[in-house]
Amino acid sequence: MTRLRGGGLRRGPLPPLLLLLWLLLASLPLLALLSRVEAGEALGALGRVLAQERTRRALGFGLLQAGGSALVALLFGLPGAWFVSHYRFPGRRLLVSLAALPFSFPPVLMALGFVIWFGRGGLLNAALQGIFSLDEAPLRLLYTTGGLCLAQGLYNFPLVLDLVGGAWKRLPARTTEAARSLGAGRTRAFLGISLPALAPSLVEATSYAFLFSFFSFVVVLVLGPPGLSNAETEIWRLLRLEGNLEAAAGLALAQSATALALLGLLSLASLGLARNSRVSGEGRALMSPRGAALPVLVGYALVLALAFLGPLVSVLLGSFAGRRSLAATALPSLAAWGSLVSGASLPRALASTLLTALPSALLATLLGLLLGGLLRHRRGILDALANFPLAVSAVVTAAGWRLLFPEGGIVVLILIQALTAAPFAIRSSASALASLAEEPRLAARSLGAGPLRAFFGVELRSILPLTLSSAAFAFALSAGDATTPLVLGIPDFEPLPLLVYRLIGAYRYPEACAAGLVLALISGLAFVAKEGRGGTKEEDVRGA
Numbered sequence: 001m002t003r004l005r006g007g008g009l010r011r012g013p014l015p016p017l018l019l020l021l022w023l024l025l026a027s028l029p030l031l032a033l034l035s036r037v038e039a040g041e042a043l044g045a046l047g048r049v050l051a052q053e054r055t056r057r058a059l060g061f062g063l064l065q066a067g068g069s070a071l072v073a074l075l076f077g078l079p080g081a082w083f084v085s086h087y088r089f090p091g092r093r094l095l096v097s098l099a100a101l102p103f104s105f106p107p108v109l110m111a112l113g114f115v116i117w118f119g120r121g122g123l124l125n126a127a128l129q130g131i132f133s134l135d136e137a138p139l140r141l142l143y144t145t146g147g148l149c150l151a152q153g154l155y156n157f158p159l160v161l162d163l164v165g166g167a168w169k170r171l172p173a174r175t176t177e178a179a180r181s182l183g184a185g186r187t188r189a190f191l192g193i194s195l196p197a198l199a200p201s202l203v204e205a206t207s208y209a210f211l212f213s214f215f216s217f218v219v220v221l222v223l224g225p226p227g228l229s230n231a232e233t234e235i236w237r238l239l240r241l242e243g244n245l246e247a248a249a250g251l252a253l254a255q256s257a258t259a260l261a262l263l264g265l266l267s268l269a270s271l272g273l274a275r276n277s278r279v280s281g282e283g284r285a286l287m288s289p290r291g292a293a294l295p296v297l298v299g300y301a302l303v304l305a306l307a308f309l310g311p312l313v314s315v316l317l318g319s320f321a322g323r324r325s326l327a328a329t330a331l332p333s334l335a336a337w338g339s340l341v342s343g344a345s346l347p348r349a350l351a352s353t354l355l356t357a358l359p360s361a362l363l364a365t366l367l368g369l370l371l372g373g374l375l376r377h378r379r380g381i382l383d384a385l386a387n388f389p390l391a392v393s394a395v396v397t398a399a400g401w402r403l404l405f406p407e408g409g410i411v412v413l414i415l416i417q418a419l420t421a422a423p424f425a426i427r428s429s430a431s432a433l434a435s436l437a438e439e440p441r442l443a444a445r446s447l448g449a450g451p452l453r454a455f456f457g458v459e460l461r462s463i464l465p466l467t468l469s470s471a472a473f474a475f476a477l478s479a480g481d482a483t484t485p486l487v488l489g490i491p492d493f494e495p496l497p498l499l500v501y502r503l504i505g506a507y508r509y510p511e512a513c514a515a516g517l518v519l520a521l522i523s524g525l526a527f528v529a530k531e532g533r534g535g536t537k538e539e540d541v542r543g544a
Contacts, residue, residue, distance in 0.1 A: 019371070019374070022367075022371060022388075023388060025419055026388050026389040026392060026419065027388075027392065028400065028401075028404070029392060029396055029397040029398075029399065029400020029401050029404075030252060030253070030256055030392050030396055030400060031400070032400040032401070032403045032404050033245070033248065033249045033252055033396060033399060033400050033403065034249050034252075034253065036245040036246070036249060036403070037245070037246050037249050037250075048246075048250070049246070049247050049249075049250030049251055049254070050250065050254060052247070054234070055234070055247070055250070055251055055254075057228070057229075058229050058230060058231050058233075058234035058251065059231055059251075059254060059255070059258075061145075061228050061229065061230055062214055062230030062231045062232070062255075063214070063258075064145065065145060065148050065149055065152070065213060065216075065220070065224075065230060066210045066211075066213040066214035066216075066230075067210065068145065068146070068148075068149030068153070069148075069149045069152035069153045069156065069209060069210070069213035069216075070153070070156075070206050070209040070210040070213060071149070071153070072149050072150055072152070072153020072154065072157070073152075073153040073154075073156045073157040073159070073160050073205075073206075073209040074157075074160055074202075074205075074206060074209075075153070075157075076153065076154065076157035076160070076161075076303075076304070076307075076308070077157040077158070077159070077160025077161040077164065077205065078160065078161075078164065079296075079300050080095060080157070080160075080161035080165065080300065080304075081160065081161050081162075081164040081165035081168055082165075082168070083095075083289075083293075083297055083300065084096050084161065084165040084169070085165045085166075085168035085169035086168075086169075086286065086287065087286055087287055087288065087289045087293065087297070088286040088287070088288060089288070089289055089297060091301070095161070096161070096162060096165065098158035098161065098162075099158045099159060099161065099162035099163075100158075100473075101155075101158050102155055102156055102158060102159060102212065103424070103473050103476060103477060104473070104476040104480075104523050104524055104525070105155075105312075105480070105520065105523060105524075106479070106480025106481075106482065106497055106500075106516075106519055106520070106523055107155065107216070107218050107219050107480070107482070108218045108219075108222070108480070108482045108497050108500050108501050108504075108516070108519075109315060109480070109500065109516045109519060109520055110151065110154075110155045110219065110311065111151065111218060111219045111222040111223050111504070112222075112315060112318075112500060112504055112509070112512055112513065112516050113310075113311030113312055113314050113315045114141075114142075114147075114151045114223060114311050115142060115222070115223070115504070115509070116311070116314040116315065116317075116318045116509060116513065117310045117311040117314040118139055118141045118142060118147065118311070119142050120137040120139075120140060120142065121137070122314070123310070123314050123317065124139065124306075124310060125137035125138065125139050142223065143223065143224070143225055143226060144225055145225055145228070147223060148219070148220065148223050148224055148225070149213075150307075151219060151223055151311075152212075152213045152216060152219060153209070153213075154307060154308050154311075155219075156208070156209040156212055156213065157209075157308075159205055159208050159209060160205040160206070160209060163201050163204055163205040163208075164198060164201045164202060164205050166201070167197070167198055167200070167201035168194070168198060168201075169286075171194060171197055171198070203265055207262050207263075207265050210262065211259060211262055211263075211390065214230070214231075214232075214255075214258070214259065214262075215232055215259070215393045215394065216230065216232065217232045217233060217236070217393075217394060217395055217482075217483045218482045218483060218486070218497075218501060220232065220233050221233055221501075222501075222504060231251055231252075231254070231255040231393075232255070232393050232394075232395050233395075234251060235248050235251050235252055235255070235393070235395050235396060235399070236395050236399075236487060238251065239395075239399050239487075240487075248399070252393070252396045255393060255396070256391050256392055256393070256396070259390065259391040259392075259393075260391045263388070263390060263391055314513075315513050315516050315517060315520065316513075316517060317513075318509055318510055318512075318513030319336060319337070319510065319513035319514040319516070319517045320332040320333060320334070320336075320510075321333060321336065321509075321510045321513070322335055322336075322510065333510075335510070336508075336510035336511040336513065336514040337514050339511055340511055340514055340515060345494075345499060345515075346499070346514070346515055346518065348494065349494055349495055349496045349498070349499040349515065350496060350518060350522075352493055352494060352495040352496075353479050353495040353496045353497075353519070353522070354479075354522075355410065356410060356413050356414050356417060356478060356495065357417070357475050357478040357479040357495075358475065359414050359418075360413075360414045360415075360417035360418040360421065360474065360475075360478040361418075361421065361471050361472075361474035361475035361478055362471070363414070363415075363418035363422075364417075364418040364419075364420075364421035364422045364425045364471075364474035364478075365425055365467060365470055365471040365474055367418065367419075367422040367425060367426065368422055368424075368425025368426045368427075368428060368429040368470055368474075369425075369429050369460070369467065371422075371426045371429075371430075372425070372426045372427070372428070372429025372430035372431075372432075372433060373429065373430075373433055373459075375426070375430050376429075376430045376431075376433040376434040388423075389419060389420070389422070389423050390423060394420065394481075394483040394484060394487075395483060395487055397416055397419070397420070397484070398416055398483065398484045398487035398488050399487055401415070401416055401488075402487070402488055409488075409490050409493075410490060410493065412488065413484055413485060413488055413490065416484050416488075417477070417478040417481055417484060418474070418478075420477060420478075420481070420484075421473070421474035421477045421478060422474075424470070424473060424474070424477075425470045425471075425473075425474055428466060428467075428469075428470040428473075429463070429466075429467065429470065432463040432466045432467070433459060433463060436459055436462055436463070440458045440459075440462075472525045475523075475525060476523040476524075476525060479495075479496070479497075479519065479522055479523050480497055480519065480523045481497060482497030482498055482500070482501050485497070485498050486498060486501065496515055496516075496518060496519040496522075497519060499515045500512050500515050500516045500519060503515060
C-alpha cells in the first residue's frame, strides 16, 4: 500500500512503478529509433556516424549556435537582472513577466518576427534607409550564424533576467555592505561575495538557454545559414529525405548524451539554488534609480525596444499589410485576413490547434499533479526525473513515436505534446504542494478522508490557481508546437504553427503574420494566467 507521510514518498510499490513508467515513456522514442539498428551494431553504428563529416559538422554547428545564443541571452539578460533586483521603476513588473515569453510565444512566430523586422526588406532596414538616405539595407542578419544566435538569444534572455534577477534580489545586502565597510571595492565585493552566490542561478539560466537553442528546429530551418544544419535539423533530414535510420539513430544518441550532461549541470545548479535560498535571508530593498543608473536603465530599455519588442510588434503590423507588401508606408489592409478566412485555411488551422492543445494540456496537468505529488519533497530526484524528457529532442521524440505507432495520427500527437509539457507541470505542482502546510491535510485524514479525497478536497483546492496557470502553459506549449506535427506529417492536418511555417516558406508574409497573430493571442493565455497570479517569480519559471 502506498503511504505518504509529511507529503513525501515513503513506501509502497505504486510510486516506483509510476516513476519507472515515466522514465520509460520519456526514453521510449530514442529506444525505438535505436532498435532499428541491428543488435550488437549500435556502438559500431555510432562510430560510423560520428566519423562522417556531415555529422561532425551538424554537432559542431549545433554546439556553436547554442553557445552563441546562450551568450546573447546572458548579454541581454544580466543587465536586466541587475535592474529588477536592485531598483523599482515603471515597467519593472512587465520586464520580470517576460520570463513567460519563451513558454507562451511560439518559436515559429519569433522567427517570423525576426524576418519581418531585421530582414533586408524588413521594417527596421526600411526605417534606417529612410532616416539616413541609404541606398542599401545596412543590416544583413538573416541566414547568418550571428543572426540565428541573436534571434534565439533574444528569445531566451527573459529566462536569464528572471532566474538570475530573482536570486540576486534574495541576496542580503548586509553581506556586501560588510565587505565594503572592511575596505573591499565594489568589484572585489561582487567577485568575492555576490558572484559565488549567483553562480548556481547563472549556470541554470545559461544551461536552459543553451539547451533550448541546442534543440532548436523550426527557427534553424527558417533563419539558419544555407547549407548548415544543427543536430536536430540533420536528424530530420536523415529520416524524412534519406530514410537513413542508422545515421539518424547514431546522431540522436550523441545529441541526447550531450543534453544529459547538460541536465546534470542543471540538477547541481538547482541544488545550489535550494541551498542559497535557505541562507539568503530577507533579501534587499528596492531603490529608485538615480545617478548613472537612470540613463543606463533608459538606454537598456531602448535597446530592448529596438531588438526585442520590434520583432514582436512587427508581426502585428505585418498582419495588416497588403498581401504582397510589407512596406512601412503602405496603407493598412485586411487583404491577408480575407485571403485566409475566405479560403478556410485559418478556421481549419484554429480548429486543429484546439483539437490537440486542449487535451494535451489536460493530460500534462494530470501527470504534473500525480508525479509532482509523489516528488514534492525530493528535490534532487525531482530535478533529475522532471528534466529527463528534455534530454530527448522533439524531432527524436516525434520520429520515435511515429515508428512505434505509424497510424497513431492525432492521438500520438496529443500524447507527445503532453509528455513535452509534463516536466514543467511536474515541477510547478511539486513546488506548490511542498509549500503547503500539513495541518489541513492531516485534519482531513483524521476525520476519515482517504488520501485521494484529502488531496482533491484540501490540497488541490489550495493550489488551484497555480494548477490553472500550469495548464495554461501546457496549452501554450502545445498550441505553439510546429516540430511535432511537421515530423509526424499527419495527412490533412495543419494546425496554426504549421500554417505559419508553410506561409513563411511561400514568402506570403502578411498572411503568415495574420495566422501568427491568432496563434499569439491563444498562446498568450499562459502569459495572462501568469500575470493573474500576481506576476512572475523565479521559482515559477523553473517550475513553469
